[in-house]
Amino acid sequence: MFNLSAFVLEGLQSVFFFSLALWALCRVLRFFSKCRAPSNGIKSISIIIPARNEERRLPKLLNSIRYQTVKPLEVIVVNDDSSDATAEVAERYGAKVLNVKPPQGWLGKSFACYAGAKAAQGEILLFLDADVILAPEFLERFGGHIGENTVLSIQPYHILEDFYEHFSLLFNLIAVLGIDARKKKNCAFKIKGLFGPCIFFPRRLYEETGGHLLARSSIIEDMDMGISLAERGVNLLSLPHNGLISFRMYPEGIRSLIFGWMKNFATGASRSSFFTILQVFGIVATSFNCLNGIFENLHSPLLLGYILLYVVFLVLVYVAATKLGSFKWWDTIIWPLHVTFFVVVFLLSLVLRFLHIPIPWRGRKVYPS
Numbered sequence: 001m002f003n004l005s006a007f008v009l010e011g012l013q014s015v016f017f018f019s020l021a022l023w024a025l026c027r028v029l030r031f032f033s034k035c036r037a038p039s040n041g042i043k044s045i046s047i048i049i050p051a052r053n054e055e056r057r058l059p060k061l062l063n064s065i066r067y068q069t070v071k072p073l074e075v076i077v078v079n080d081d082s083s084d085a086t087a088e089v090a091e092r093y094g095a096k097v098l099n100v101k102p103p104q105g106w107l108g109k110s111f112a113c114y115a116g117a118k119a120a121q122g123e124i125l126l127f128l129d130a131d132v133i134l135a136p137e138f139l140e141r142f143g144g145h146i147g148e149n150t151v152l153s154i155q156p157y158h159i160l161e162d163f164y165e166h167f168s169l170l171f172n173l174i175a176v177l178g179i180d181a182r183k184k185k186n187c188a189f190k191i192k193g194l195f196g197p198c199i200f201f202p203r204r205l206y207e208e209t210g211g212h213l214l215a216r217s218s219i220i221e222d223m224d225m226g227i228s229l230a231e232r233g234v235n236l237l238s239l240p241h242n243g244l245i246s247f248r249m250y251p252e253g254i255r256s257l258i259f260g261w262m263k264n265f266a267t268g269a270s271r272s273s274f275f276t277i278l279q280v281f282g283i284v285a286t287s288f289n290c291l292n293g294i295f296e297n298l299h300s301p302l303l304l305g306y307i308l309l310y311v312v313f314l315v316l317v318y319v320a321a322t323k324l325g326s327f328k329w330w331d332t333i334i335w336p337l338h339v340t341f342f343v344v345v346f347l348l349s350l351v352l353r354f355l356h357i358p359i360p361w362r363g364r365k366v367y368p369s
Contacts (some may be wrong), residue, residue, distance in 0.1 A: 010293070011302060012169070017289050018309050024177055025316040027279070031181050031189060032240045032323035042143040044073040046122030047348020050112030052080035054130035055089045061132055062093035073122040077114040082350065106332070107366070110212040110221045117206055120343040125206055129197040131251075132156055135244040145188065146200045148236040152188070153195040153222070156327025157246040164254040166331055170342040171261050172324045177276050178223070181238060188237040192230060192273070195238065196222030197247055209234065219366050220264055240323075262349040263359045263366045286313055287339040 047065060051058060058077070065075055077090035080102040090097045098119055102111035117125050124146055126139075133156075146152050155176065160166055183187035199222070201211060214228040215221035226236050249258035272280075290313065293306035314332040321327035329340065352358075358365035 011305065014286075014289055014293060014306065014309060017282055017285040019312065020279055021313060022278035022282075022316070023285040024173075024283055025313075025320050027181070028176050028320045029316075029323065030174060031176055031238075032320075034240060034242055042070055042140070043123040043146075044121075045070075045124045045126050045139060046120035046128045047072045047128060048113060048116035048120060049075070049077045049090075049128050050080055050089070050109040050116065051077050051082065051086050051128055051130045052109070052112070053082045053084045053086060055082075055085040057130045058086065058089045059093070061128065061130060061134070062090070062095060063234055064134040064136075064138075066093070067136045068139045069137050070133065070143055072126070072139065074120065076116045076119060078116040080109065080112040106216045108219050108221050108226075110216050110218070113221075114212040114216070115258070117201075117203070117211055120203065123203055125201045125203050125211075127201065129201040129247065131247045131249065132197050132267055133159075133246050138244045139245055142200070143238075145239065146202055147235070148202055149205065149233070150202070150237055151194065151205070151226075151229060152200040152237050152239065153191070153226075154198040154245055155195040156197050156239055157243060158242050158327075159246050159248045160326045161248065161251070164257060165248075165250065166327060166334075167254075167338060167341045168249060168257065168261070169321055169327055169331055170283070170326070171265070173320060174265075174276075174280055176324070177279055178272050179226075179238065180273050180276060188239050191236050191238045193223040193224070193226035194229075194236060196220075198245055205234065215299045232337050241361075258345055259359050261345055262352065265346050265349050282342065284339055288333060291336060 037239060049058070049061065062075070062077075065072065075093075075095040076098060077086070077095045078098045078100055079087045079090070086101060087097050089207075096119075098114055098115055114126050116127075124143065128134075142152070142154065158168065158172060160168075175195075178193060179195065180192035209229060209232055212221060212225060215225040218224040225236045230236055250260050286309070290306050290310035293302060294310065297303045314335060317335065318327075318332050319331060321331055349359075360366075
């Protein structure tokens with residue numbers, strides 16, 4: 001017997017989940033809308049690269065810096081107690097090398113960034129992760145957007161080479177949602193938190209606020225430093241990458257990818273706004289709800305509605321994915337695997353955080369906080 005109330009309730013529930021997912025995906029697409037903000041004039045730039053066992057990644061980044069149309073004042077590679085040839089590679093490319101070992105109480109790359117900032121001479125400090133690659137006009141296009149009370153960060157375009165790397169898709173979507181981009185000003189978005197791989201920071205402002213000193217005990221220093229800076233009235237802005245900066249994450253294998261995302265997401269969830277958590281829930285719920293609805297309503301009037309919602313949802317996921325990185329059309333086909341992988345990794349990270357079990361990361365033990 002047909003139950004009208006159950007039919008309506010199921011339909012409303014599906015539309016509710018889809019609306020949350022639509023809200024999230026539209027935010028991501030809006031964030032990556034291309035634009036060219038007005039420049040304040042390019043100042044002297046010191047590039048600071050924290051590097052721990054990065055002998056394989058550094059050559060690509062340092063080579064891309066060589067070919068910049070606007071040359072930096074200096075390039076400083078901070079060798080963070082590496083056990084490989086990181087220092088030798090940096091010297092070969094003409095970078096200034098600082099050899100450091102983080103003192104007790106400092107986590108992640110914060111101390112390396114802090115040490116590099118203290119040694120820098122430029123008016124603008126540009127912090128780059130070692131896996132980043134710059135297009136020749138990167139400094140020319142982005143170097144003039146930093147005001148005296150402004151910190152600018154950019155999330156690079158994600159280059160994928162191996163199949164397992166595609167499972168970063170949902171994590172990347174959530175990383176963009178997590179910085180809570182809200183207001184658009186001169187093509188830049190006001191954000192909460194920072195994108196760690198690329199941060200422009202006025203040196204005077206860094207010295208006044210303490211910079212990475214604000215996040216010395218954090219494993220997600222970009223988010224926590226951003227929150228602390230915002231509380232001090234600093235403007236946090238971001239521009240879309242516009243194809244001018246890219247990176248490849250976790251090329252060492254799927255184990256590295258799993259540990260890399262695990263160390264961030266249990267802690268990051270506690271820093272996220274209620275609306276961001278709601279939107280992430282909407283994406284996950286829509287993914288499972290639509291598939292479940294299709295299989296359970298093969299002979300029901302709801303079948304066409306579920307198929308339509310799922311197709312529209314996957315089209316938006318694909319468009320957003322192409323903004324984030326070199327994801328492929330078939331990522332939508334295996335989308336249920338993406339969501340399942342995310343849920344498993346996220347739940348494992350919560351368990352490790354609750355039991356206070358460390359995550360191995362680059363030869364150190366990291367405790368989710």
